[in-house]
Structure formats: C-alpha cells, structure tokens
Amino acid sequence: MAEVLLKVKDLVKQFDGSTVLDGISFDVRRGEVIVVVGSSGCGKSTLLRCINALEPIQGGSVELGGEPVVHGSKNLAKMRQQIGMVFQSYDLFPHMNVIDNILLAPLKVQKRNKSEVRAEAMELLKRVGLEDRAESYPRQLSGGQKQRVAIVRALCMHPVLLLFDEVTAALDPEMVREVLDVMLDLAGQGRTMIIVTHEMQFARAIADRVLFIDNGKIVEDTDPDTFFENPKSDRAKQFLNIFNFERSK
Amino acid sequence: MPDLGLDVLFKGKNMLRLLGGLWVAVRISLISVALSIPLGILLGIVMTFKNPITKTVTRIYLEFIRIMPQLVLLFIVFFSSTRTLGWDISGELASVIVFTAWGTAEMGDLVRGALISIPKHQYESASALALSPSQTYFYIIIPQTVRRLIPLSINLVTRMIKTTSLILMIGVVEVLKVAQQIIEANRMSSPNAAFGIYLVVLIMYFMICWPISMLARYLEKKWR
Ligand SMILES: Nc1ncnc2c1ncn2[C@@H]1O[C@H](COP(=O)(O)OP(=O)(O)O)[C@@H](O)[C@H]1O
Ligand SMILES: [Mg+2]
Numbered sequence: 318m319a320e321v322l323l324k325v326k327d328l329v330k331q332f333d334g335s336t337v338l339d340g341i342s343f344d345v346r347r348g349e350v351i352v353v354v355g356s357s358g359c360g361k362s363t364l365l366r367c368i369n370a371l372e373p374i375q376g377g378s379v380e381l382g383g384e385p386v387v388h389g390s391k392n393l394a395k396m397r398q399q400i401g402m403v404f405q406s407y408d409l410f411p412h413m414n415v416i417d418n419i420l421l422a423p424l425k426v427q428k429r430n431k432s433e434v435r436a437e438a439m440e441l442l443k444r445v446g447l448e449d450r451a452e453s454y455p456r457q458l459s460g461g462q463k464q465r466v467a468i469v470r471a472l473c474m475h476p477v478l479l480l481f482d483e484v485t486a487a488l489d490p491e492m493v494r495e496v497l498d499v500m501l502d503l504a505g506q507g508r509t510m511i512i513v514t515h516e517m518q519f520a521r522a523i524a525d526r527v528l529f530i531d532n533g534k535i536v537e538d539t540d541p542d543t544f545f546e547n548p549k550s551d552r553a554k555q556f557l558n559i560f561n562f563e564r565s566k
Numbered sequence: 567m568p569d570l571g572l573d574v575l576f577k578g579k580n581m582l583r584l585l586g587g588l589w590v591a592v593r594i595s596l597i598s599v600a601l602s603i604p605l606g607i608l609l610g611i612v613m614t615f616k617n618p619i620t621k622t623v624t625r626i627y628l629e630f631i632r633i634m635p636q637l638v639l640l641f642i643v644f645f646s647s648t649r650t651l652g653w654d655i656s657g658e659l660a661s662v663i664v665f666t667a668w669g670t671a672e673m674g675d676l677v678r679g680a681l682i683s684i685p686k687h688q689y690e691s692a693s694a695l696a697l698s699p700s701q702t703y704f705y706i707i708i709p710q711t712v713r714r715l716i717p718l719s720i721n722l723v724t725r726m727i728k729t730t731s732l733i734l735m736i737g738v739v740e741v742l743k744v745a746q747q748i749i750e751a752n753r754m755s756s757p758n759a760a761f762g763i764y765l766v767v768l769i770m771y772f773m774i775c776w777p778i779s780m781l782a783r784y785l786e787k788k789w790r
Contacts, residue, residue, distance in 0.1 A: 371690055397696040408691035412709050412789070421705060422695035474695065 319347040322382060322509055323368070323478055329376030330363055337363050339533030340377070345478070350504050351511045352520040352541070355530035356556055361513040362405075364530070365480045368511070369400040381478065398427060401471030405483040407463040409455040409470070415442070416451040419470045427474065434473065441469045445499050461492030465499055472503075479503065479510045486515060517560050521545050529553045571759030574752045575766060584763075587744035588770050591730035594658060594740075598665035599723050605666070606673020606719075613678040624674070631671040637732050639664045644736040657738040665726055672722055680714040681707075713789040720782035724775040741767055 323345040330338035337360040345351055353361050366372045368379055373388040380386065386396045409418050416438060423434040442448045445465040455463055464484050471479060481500065485493040497519050503510065504523050514520050520527065520541065527544040529537035531552045537544055548554050575581055613624045631639070644660035647653045655663075684707055692702040734743035745763045752759045 369694060371693055394696045394698060397694065400694075402694040404687060404691065404694075406685075406687050408687045410688065410691070410706055410710075412713060422697060425701055425705065426696045426698075470695070 319349070321345070322347045322349075323511075324380040325368065325377070326380075327377035328364075328367060328374055328379065330360070330367055330372060331375045336533055338367065338374075341530075341533075341535055342377075343528060343535060343538060345509060345511065347477075347509055348507045349509055349525045350523050351526050351528060352524035353511060353513045353528045353530060354515075354517075354520060354556070359530045360533060361530060362482050365402065365482050365511065365513060368478075368480060369397055369402055394426065398422075398474055399477045400480060401474055401476035401478070402480040403464065403467045403471055403482070403484050405486050407455065407460065407467070407487070409463055409466060411455050414452050414454050415447070415458075415466050418455070418466060419473050422470070423473050438469065438473055441472055442466075444502070445469055446495075459492060460488045461495045464488065464496045468496075468499055468503075477509060479508055481510065481512045481514070483513050483515065517545070517557075529556065531556075569758050570762035570765065571752070571756040572762040572766075574748060574756045574759040574763065577752070580748050583744050583748065584741060584766065584770065587739060587741035588774070590658070590738065591727060591733075591740040592774060594661050594665060594730055594733065594738075595723060595726040597662050598669050598726060599719070601662070601666040602669025602673045602722070603719060605670040607677050609670055609674030610677020610681060613674055614681050628671045628675060631668055636664065636668065636729055637735060639667070640732060640736050657733060657736040660736055661730070661733045661738055665729070669722060669726065673719060676715055676718045676722075677711070680711045680718075683714065684710055713785075717782040717786040717789070720778055720785070724778050724782075727775055727778075728771065741770060 321344045325344075326342050328338055328341040329336065341364060343351075353364065355361055363372065367374050368386070370379070370386050370388040370390075370393055378385060381396055381399060384392070384396065386400075387393065409415075410421070413421065416435070419438045419442075420431070420434055423429045424431060439448060439451065442451060445468065447462060447465055447469075450458065450462065450466075455466075458466065467484075484500075485496050488496065493516065497516065500510070500512065501519075501523055512520070512523065524541040527537065527539060527541050528535050529544065529548070529550070529552075531550075536550045537548055537553050539549075544553070545557065548557060575584075609624060609627075612620050613628075615621065640660060643664050644655070644657060647655055647660070688706055688710070689702060692706050697705070730740055731742050733740055734746070739747075745767045749760045749763050
C-alpha cells in the first residue's frame with residue numbers, strides 16, 4: 318500500500334459556536350480517490366476548505382506529507398501550492414484570459430520559467446480539449462469549459478492532492494459529462510483526489526473509498542460497492558434512497 | 567435661413583471668450599475630479615468597514631450631499647464662508663470645494679460598490695492558488711475594481727461639467743456667463759444673438775461631454 322499523504326485527525330470546525338465538523342479523522346494514501354457524500358449542509362465544503370486552511374479550525378489537525386497545514390501559518394503558502402482546489406462556482410479571474418489565469422500562480426507564486434509553464438499549460442489545455450481557447454476570456458466560455466480551465470489552472474501548480482467541491486453542480490446537464498471525464502482521466506493517471514459530488518454513478522465509478530458524513534461525523538468510510546449496496550447506517554440508507562425512484566404505476 | 571445672430575460670434579474676441587469660459591468650467595471639473603478620485607477611494611474603503619460609527623458618519627455625509635441641490639451647497643460655501651467665517655474665497659475655489667465634496671461622495675459610493683461586488687470566491691480562489699494577500703489585491707482585486715470604476719468615474723466627469731453651469735450664480739465667469747455677457751452687449755445690434763450664442767454653447771457642452779461618454783461606454787464594453 319502506498320504511503321499516507323494526507324492525515325486528518327479529530328478535526329473540529331465551528332461557526333459561531335455551532336459545530337459543523339465534530340471530530341473528523343481519516344487518512345488518504347497517495348493515489349487514492351476519496352469521494353465525500355452527505356446531505357446538503359452537512360459540512361462537505363467546509364471539510365475541503367479546512368484541508369487547505371481556507372477556514373481556521375477549532376480542534377484537531379491536518380497534515381500533508383507529514384507537515385501541518387495551519388490557517389495563518391508561515392508555511393501555508395508552501396502547503397497550499399501542493400493542494401489544488403476547484404470550486405462549484407466558476408472562480409476564474411474574469412479580467413484575465415484563459416492562459417493568464419493558468420499562468421498567474423506558477424509565475425508569481427512559484428516563480429517558474431514562463432515559456433516552460435506556458436508549454437505545460439498548453440499541453441494540459443490540449444488534454445482537456447481546450448487548446449484553441451487559450452486566449453479566450455472566461456465570459457466567452459461555457460460553464461463546462463470554465464471548470465475544465467479551473468482544473469488545468471490547479472494542475473499547473475503541480476499539486477500532490479486535488480480537492481473538488483461539487484464542480485459539476487452548477488452546470489447544465491449536457492456539460493457535466495465533459496468535466497467528469499476530465500476527472501476520470503486524472504484518476505486514471507493515479508492522482509490523489511478528494512471529490513465532493515452528488516453524481517452518484519460517477520462517485521461509484523471513480524471512488525476507491527467513500528466517506529459519508531452526517532451530523533458532523535464520518536458515519537461510513539468504506540469501498541464504493543459496499544457503500545452503495547450495503548450501507549451499515551440507517552442515515553446512509555436514507556440518503557441513498559433520495560437517488561432511487563420507484564415506478565409510480 | 568433665419569437670422570440667428572451668429573455674426574456676433576465672430577465679432578471681436580467673442581469666440582475666444584466663449585472658449586475661455588468653457589475652459590473655466592472644464593478646469594473646475596478636472597481639478598474636482600482629480601481631488602475626488604483619491605478622496606473617494608479612501609471614503610469607499612472606509613465605507614466597507616463594519617464599524618457602526620464609520621458606517622453612520624459616511625452614510626450621513628453621502629445622503630446629505632446627495633439630497634442638497636448643488637446650487638444650495640454652492641451658496642452655503644460661497645456666501646456663508648464670507649459672511650460668517652470672514653474668509654474671502656473666490657467663486658472658483660468655492661466651486662472646487664463643493665464639486666470635490668460632491669465628487670468624493672459619489673466616487674466613494676462607486677468604490678464601495680465596486681469593492682463589495684467582487685465575489686468572495688475571487689479572494690478564495692486566489693488563496694487556494696497560494697497567492698499572498700498582497701498579490702491577491704495587486705493581481706486580482708484592484709484590476710477588477712479599477713475596471714468597474716473607470717467608466718463610472720468618467721461619467722461623473724461629464725455630470726460635473728454639466729453642473730458647472732450653476733456656478734455663474736456665485737459669480738464665476740464660465741461659458742454660460744460669457745454667453746450672457748456677449749448677448750447683453752449685442753442686445754441692440756443683434757437682438758437674435760441669444761438663440762445663436764446659446765446654440766453654440768450647447769454644441770460646446772456636447773463636443774466636450776460626448777467624446778467622454780463614448781470613451782466611458784467603450785471601456786465599459788471592453789472590460790465588462
Ligand atoms: N462562513 C460560514 N459561516 C457560518 N456558517 C457557515 C459558513 N459556512 C458554512 N456554514 C454552515 O456550515 C454548515 C455546512 O456547510 P457546507 O460545508 O457548505 O455544507 P455542504 O457543502 O455539505 O452542503 C451549514 O450549516 C452552513 O450553514
Ligand atoms: Mg457544499
């Protein structure tokens with residue numbers, strides 16, 4: 318088994334005194350794809366945001382490659398470079414074209430060589446089918462294209478861990494597939510990913526492990542077949558029922 | 567063609583005098599805008615603070631300036647400063663003070679609007695890419711704020727130029743006042759001059775404000 322890359326231990330997150338995450342612990346090994354599911358508002362986004370310290374936490378710890386990731390700490394920038402994140406809402410910078418969006422952080426944060434990064438960015442854009450869109454502005458792209466660019470932008474930082482927070486939730490149905498395909502491709506390359514999604518078939522196809530969160534705790538942590546066929550908890554059964562339809566006549 | 571009295575325009579230095587008056591109006595606007603932009607940016611930033619005191623004070627200032635007719639403000643500054651404070655300020659200085667107070671309020675509100683309209687996600691995506699707070703402001707927030715602001719502040723310039731037509735009421739000889747003087751002087755020889763001269767003044771305002779508006783519209787489109 319590959320070594321542990323991310324270690325989340327007893328993580329507690331509160332907002333104004335109300336506890337959203339109540340002692341979350343799990344490890345992610347290199348190359349693993351974790352899918353996090355749970356009902357709306359259970360804290361999935363919050364968990365991802367705590368992992369790259371966009372939110373301060375009230376207890377527990379997050380470690381990446383043995384080093385702590387701490388909100389407001391000195392080495393946070395260094396840690397965040399290793400964690401790529403893609404959000405649900407389109408978060409490209411609207412005043413920059415696609416290539417500038419992608420190059421900004423590698424050039425300004427990592428101070429890498431421009432022509433080198435550019436060549437890499439073009440290669441990645443090609444891989445997601447957007448090589449002819451390098452000069453386009455975000456407003457000229459469809460939702461699915463924007464999300465693919467956002468994924469490329471994250472990849473260009475050479476992260477060791479990728480976080481995806483419902484990246485297809487705001488997309489029209491016909492664009493969902495093109496984005497999920499990119500993520501399947503990344504999984505095939507052996508990337509380490511934590512994915513929050515409501516696309517259950519996709520979750521089952523891509524996950525090595527499924528985490529089910531309820532009431533601030535991890536209620537199930539198991540392989541996808543077990544989770545979708547034989548969940549242990551009643552809460553998980555209830556949750557999965559939402560996605561099943563009985564024939565109405 | 568009816569006699570518009572346009573010949574008056576070419577008598578003596580009348581045309582030059584009109585242009586000089588126009589320059590007075592434009593100069594007052596430009597100085598006021600140049601002062602309003604930095605002051606307005608400061609005010610706008612302060613207006614985004616959550617502090618209830620700064621919130622209330624800036625709000626009252628903004629509302630006061632907006633509710634008062636500019637002419638009343640001009641009278642207050644020009645006459646009351648001379649009478650009650652004993653300062654002998656020129657009409658032009660009084661105009662700059664009032665226009666700057668007004669421009670700062672408007673600019674401040676625009677800056678506030680531009681700042682709060684940058685979605686939280688822009689800050690977060692930048693953080694997630696490991697950009698430092700100062701890099702985030704420099705590369706992400708400020709460029710977007712400025713893009714939103716420039717077309718709006720250009721429109722403020724045209725509004726100011728138009729509003730300078732009020733300052734003849736406190737004795738500043740700007741383009742409209744010059745026009746009146748020319749018409750007065752030629753009342754006997756060219757009784758129709760009023761129409762022609764005012765027409766020329768109208769065209770002058772248009773020639774100044776129209777290109778500025780077009781520029782604003784162009785930038786707005788380009789930077790949408
Ligand atoms: N910035 C915040 N301030 C206060 N409460 C928040 C904040 N962000 C999230 N929450 C609350 O935390 C809970 C979990 O939210 P979230 O992580 O977005 O859920 P999910 O992504 O699973 O739908 C929700 O009840 C939400 O209202
Ligand atoms: Mg969420």
